[in-house]
Amino acid sequence: MSVTYPLGFRARGVQAGLRTKPAPDLALIVNDGPRDTVAGVFTTNRVSAAPVQWSRQVVSDHKARAVIANAAVANACTGIDGLTDSQCEAEHVATLVGCQTDEVVVASTGVIGVRLDMPSILVGATTAHTSLDRGDAVDESAARAIMTTDTVPKSATVERNGTRFGGIAKGAGMLAPQLATMLVFLTTDAVVDPEEFQDALAQACDVTFSRVDSDACMSTNDTVVAMSSGASGVSLTGDALVSTLTDLCATLARQLVADAEGSHHDVKVTVHGATSTEAAVAVAREVTRSNLVKTAIAGNDPNWGRILAAVGCVPEDVAPYDPDAVDVSVNGIQVCRSGGIGDDRDLVDMNPREVHIDIDLHAGDAEAAMWTNDLTHEYVEENSAYTS
Amino acid sequence: MSVTYPLGFRARGVQAGLRTKPAPDLALIVNDGPRDTVAGVFTTNRVSAAPVQWSRQVVSDHKARAVIANAAVANACTGIDGLTDSQCEAEHVATLVGCQTDEVVVASTGVIGVRLDMPSILVGATTAHTSLDRGDAVDESAARAIMTTDTVPKSATVERNGTRFGGIAKGAGMLAPQLATMLVFLTTDAVVDPEEFQDALAQACDVTFSRVDSDACMSTNDTVVAMSSGASGVSLTGDALVSTLTDLCATLARQLVADAEGSHHDVKVTVHGATSTEAAVAVAREVTRSNLVKTAIAGNDPNWGRILAAVGCVPEDVAPYDPDAVDVSVNGIQVCRSGGIGDDRDLVDMNPREVHIDIDLHAGDAEAAMWTNDLTHEYVEENSAYTS
Numbered sequence A, B: 001m002s003v004t005y006p007l008g009f010r011a012r013g014v015q016a017g018l019r020t021k022p023a024p025d026l027a028l029i030v031n032d033g034p035r036d037t038v039a040g041v042f043t044t045n046r047v048s049a050a051p052v053q054w055s056r057q058v059v060s061d062h063k064a065r066a067v068i069a070n071a072a073v074a075n076a077c078t079g080i081d082g083l084t085d086s087q088c089e090a091e092h093v094a095t096l097v098g099c100q101t102d103e104v105v106v107a108s109t110g111v112i113g114v115r116l117d118m119p120s121i122l123v124g125a126t127t128a129h130t131s132l133d134r135g136d137a138v139d140e141s142a143a144r145a146i147m148t149t150d151t152v153p154k155s156a157t158v159e160r161n162g163t164r165f166g167g168i169a170k171g172a173g174m175l176a177p178q179l180a181t182m183l184v185f186l187t188t189d190a191v192v193d194p195e196e197f198q199d200a201l202a203q204a205c206d207v208t209f210s211r212v213d214s215d216a217c218m219s220t221n222d223t224v225v226a227m228s229s230g231a232s233g234v235s236l237t238g239d240a241l242v243s244t245l246t247d248l249c250a251t252l253a254r255q256l257v258a259d260a261e262g263s264h265h266d267v268k269v270t271v272h273g274a275t276s277t278e279a280a281v282a283v284a285r286e287v288t289r290s291n292l293v294k295t296a297i298a299g300n301d302p303n304w305g306r307i308l309a310a311v312g313c314v315p316e317d318v319a320p321y322d323p324d325a326v327d328v329s330v331n332g333i334q335v336c337r338s339g340g341i342g343d344d345r346d347l348v349d350m351n352p353r354e355v356h357i358d359i360d361l362h363a364g365d366a367e368a369a370m371w372t373n374d375l376t377h378e379y380v381e382e383n384s385a386y387t388s
Helices: A050-060 A079-097 A118-130 A136-145 A194-206 A238-258 A277-288 A291-298 A304-311 A377-385 B050-060 B079-097 B118-130 B136-145 B194-206 B238-258 B277-288 B291-298 B304-311 B377-385
Strands: A009-014 A026-031 A037-042 A066-070 A104-108 A154-160 A163-170 A183-188 A223-228 A266-274 A327-330 A333-337 A354-360 A366-373 B009-014 B026-031 B037-042 B066-070 B104-108 B154-160 B163-170 B183-188 B223-228 B266-274 B327-330 B333-337 B354-360 B366-373
Touching: A009 A118, A009 A136, A026 A118, A026 A136, A026 A183, A026 A223, A037 A050, A037 A194, A050 A079, A050 A104, A050 A223, A066 A079, A066 A118, A066 A183, A079 A104, A079 A118, A104 A223, A136 A154, A136 A163, A154 A238, A163 A238, A183 A238, A194 A223, A194 A238, A238 A366, A266 A277, A277 A304, A277 A354, A277 A366, A291 A304, A291 B377, A304 A327, A304 A333, A304 A354, A377 B291, A377 B377, B009 B118, B009 B136, B026 B118, B026 B136, B026 B183, B026 B223, B037 B050, B037 B194, B050 B079, B050 B104, B050 B223, B066 B079, B066 B118, B066 B183, B079 B104, B079 B118, B104 B223, B136 B154, B136 B163, B154 B238, B163 B238, B183 B238, B194 B223, B194 B238, B238 B366, B266 B277, B277 B291, B277 B304, B277 B354, B277 B366, B291 B304, B304 B327, B304 B333, B304 B354
Parallel strands: A066 A104, A183 A223, A266 A354, B066 B104, B183 B223, B266 B354
Antiparallel strands: A009 A026, A026 A066, A037 A223, A154 A163, A163 A183, A266 A366, A327 A333, A327 A354, B009 B026, B026 B066, B037 B223, B154 B163, B163 B183, B266 B366, B327 B333, B327 B354
């Protein structure tokens, strides 16, 4: 289960006919309460899609009763008409659910610059509403309905102190800084304070989805929305709330990395010995963004020279360190010692899907990790053949 | 001709045996004077190779009599031993040429983290010195000796007011911001003021090599060195000097783009209507760095949504503009109008090798252009199979 694992939620994914092939493409998740708390984190791309503009407003007063999300078309760069489309979706779902229009979150993913097929969406929403349910089957249908180039649906659940959390996610490319390019819908039956819920979600995203950088491309449609029904009657606050949301987001983020477009390796870049977390993240991000590092890993080459070249691109005021002090290990073999030649690179076993790059700056005590993927023929194939 | 087109220069590329296959791999360029003015621009990567560290010092007092450059090994991340190697090369060439050690520029390109084969280099330098000459043959041998993954040698000449300029360049990957990853050696017989020569070279690089971004990866070895013999007896100053060096660098930069690893398209991204040149460059750079834009072009897809998504990633304080005002044309067809759907993308002819992306921010009067390439299977192949 996923989004209906917590009490107070029903869901359904249906085939509205938005895709060229027959498959679920529209998901509806409804919060039956008793509470209707919502939190959201959205793309920081200045070119944000109509559903993002709409849903930002919905989330701003911390109340939502439903999420409607479609694949195939992103409804981005569609101007005022696109915003009207998102609003129409919300109105229709509000009528079905029996709530206010501004209590309906709308999300879209798919091709940019194309209008939504509104008749199909509205009919599909009605069908989904008619068949809302709880359990494995509807959860999977919802997770499948938001997939684009994803090869598998992504879901997670967590329990904490008698409360339940669930979530689904999609995203396989355009996974980028600030926020991985994706849609994520989380649910919980914990009783939460609305503003604390928003802060906790932002904190959780900051160390999970924002630490995934698949191809350095930030999307116009990134959306993470969390709804709380409060149906467990149990309150969750403070660190317990943050850490539970973080666990849930981390599980989903790891699934996004594992399914990144055309990847053969999941790469964890950990920077140790930085002067601050920000410095560690900056160095890790530069390495995860390097096409030369990513192609080397695709070729099973523990090429520490390219890693060091990427590290060297971070400005000194962002991350102070001495280039001649830097150590680099790949899968546990210290191939670079003090900025120079270390152990024999042939000792590195590059066969596992997971590749660990550990960089020690020897400049302080802070550390941070980011995830990326290798850059493969299949990535080029998917992104040169697939229009988004 | 190229580096020996100006009076006062001799050159030669030889096969020192540094490569796995038989081909020229060591180039020597000697300035016979009467003047020995030099200017240089180097990588801003904090991890800079030993030859860069050495040559920065050489250039700092504006005097040099020779350049020795090798391919195959970059002598980067080789610590104090690597620096000693570069100094030994300089000493040996100084003895051959009859100048001071600190009048010899040293450059290397190739694999990072490997020591130079010094016996081969020193013997090769002696051979090159013995056969120094002027003319097409030696110029081509020098241009070939510095090639790595380049498929063709790159050279250019310019004449201005009775003075001559020539140059050779290498670089086919790691072409990156600040300075394309490359070695460039320029010569002139113009009489120039040393400090003005340095300023003029920096200005020329800023609008040519620094406007090329092949794969967003900045090298440890970037080097642009210009030597003046003054043998024409004609002085060149001010704008004439800057514009001549700019013409020369622009010609070489264009050749670098045309030979970028595995590319099928050369892409010129021009940003119009920006509030400043810096803003225009920032937007152009974000587009040229987008793997999703670059893979779309590899697929002959004028995907303006991905272009707009990249434009939207530039922070507002860097480039103020209204996302709903942005126009995008690809090869002359305005596929995006006012941030939304424009003319039919099927009208765009993506067959030419050169692809022009024109972005109008409608925010001011400044504009700037940057060059990049598409991201192809062949790029991945070269960079996953080739160790650098």
